[in-house]
Amino acid sequence: MARASDEAEYDCVTCGACCYNPDDNRELDYVDYVEIDPFDRIMRKPDLVRRLVVLDHKLRPHMRLSHLHRCVALTGSLGVKVGCGIYRDRPQMCRDFEAGSKDCKKHRRERGIER
Secondary structure, X not given: OOOOOXXXXXOHHHOOHHXXXXXXXXXXXXXXXXXXXXXXXXXXXXXXXXXXXXXXXXXXXXXXXXXXXEEOOEEEEOOOXXXXXXXXXXXXXXXXXXXXXXXXXXXXXXXXXXX
16 A cells, blocks of 8 residues: 555556566566465455466466456556456455555556656
């Protein structure tokens, strides 16, 4: 979640860059991005698991990515207006992501949202 001082500069509802599989993952053919803890809320909802969760080669759950390498729960247009279709049930990894962090800035650069 954005800190008050970062909210204006790093507005998550107009970004969405962190919901894309990073370039370095894709360069290594790593197609799984957001790992899901087995105890996350999403895992207690069979309908969400069927639609949104995939298992990696070690049978660890991850959020499904679209053919555009973005989380299938991401709605809207990158850098314009985005949302999360499962915001209340999103994985802990997503909950912990910090707007304005080093990783945030890296994702924004990769997706062409300059800051």
